[in-house]
Amino acid sequence: MELKEAILARKSIRDFRPDPVPKGVIRKVLELGVKAPSAMNTQPWEFAVITGDTLAQIKQANIEKLRSGTMPNVEHSVVSWMPDSVYRRRQVDLAKQIFQLMDIPREDKVKRAQWLERGFRYFDAPAAIIILVDKSLNESGPAMDLGVVAQTICLAALNYGLGTCIEDQGILYPEVLRKYTDIPESKRIMIAIAIGYPNWDFPANKLESTREDVAAITSWYGFE
Numbered sequence: 001m002e003l004k005e006a007i008l009a010r011k012s013i014r015d016f017r018p019d020p021v022p023k024g025v026i027r028k029v030l031e032l033g034v035k036a037p038s039a040m041n042t043q044p045w046e047f048a049v050i051t052g053d054t055l056a057q058i059k060q061a062n063i064e065k066l067r068s069g070t071m072p073n074v075e076h077s078v079v080s081w082m083p084d085s086v087y088r089r090r091q092v093d094l095a096k097q098i099f100q101l102m103d104i105p106r107e108d109k110v111k112r113a114q115w116l117e118r119g120f121r122y123f124d125a126p127a128a129i130i131i132l133v134d135k136s137l138n139e140s141g142p143a144m145d146l147g148v149v150a151q152t153i154c155l156a157a158l159n160y161g162l163g164t165c166i167e168d169q170g171i172l173y174p175e176v177l178r179k180y181t182d183i184p185e186s187k188r189i190m191i192a193i194a195i196g197y198p199n200w201d202f203p204a205n206k207l208e209s210t211r212e213d214v215a216a217i218t219s220w221y222g223f224e
């Protein structure tokens, strides 16, 4: 796949076929992923890859926490925008696009709750990659490196016919992940990537998310 083609083909996948992803394939994806650059080659990333019964138990426990109204207990928050900001506006625009594709009316609380749960089930992906960082590093310092590796993983996955969704919903209950794995307390749980073979018939997988015009967000200096 050409580089430009891959960049344009990558999109967040929010429903997957049940087919398991072989360990060897995910290992190859990660081997490509870790070619990502990092500050002074510190490579602060570590991964916990989860599938099978373990992932099924985590999905179930996440849903139980959500339904019981348990407040998320994140070790790393990606949410920092103000309610009246452009960032919130973009978030709302995305939700509107998804709900339209999924035929979820704004006032339909049941369907909205069902949609919310999908993220806590890793969008029914057969596998999830959890990105970890050592707690000896501060929370924000390695975040840039982890973002770069996450995108590289998502691009590498395309090479094997795999789809991905980077998602913080999958790490909102870190205590659940810790209960069913032996992720040590010394590692901060930063972000999840749902990974599997896309279900292309799923309406939300047809979403083409929008972007601001580069002209509106770029200043140019020293050009003719």
Ligand SMILES: Cc1cc2nc3c(=O)[nH]c(=O)nc-3n(C[C@H](O)[C@H](O)[C@H](O)COP(=O)(O)O)c2cc1C
Pocket (backbone or CB within 6 Å): 010, 011, 012, 013, 014, 078, 094, 119, 165, 166, 167, 168, 169, 170, 191, 209
């Ligand atoms: C750090 C991060 C966290 C995200 N968390 C979620 C999430 O919890 N649920 C979700 O549906 N999508 C999540 N996404 C996916 C974004 O919504 C998606 O990347 C964005 O809408 C652009 O769409 P695209 O990935 O299809 O290009 C996340 C993406 C990033 C980079």
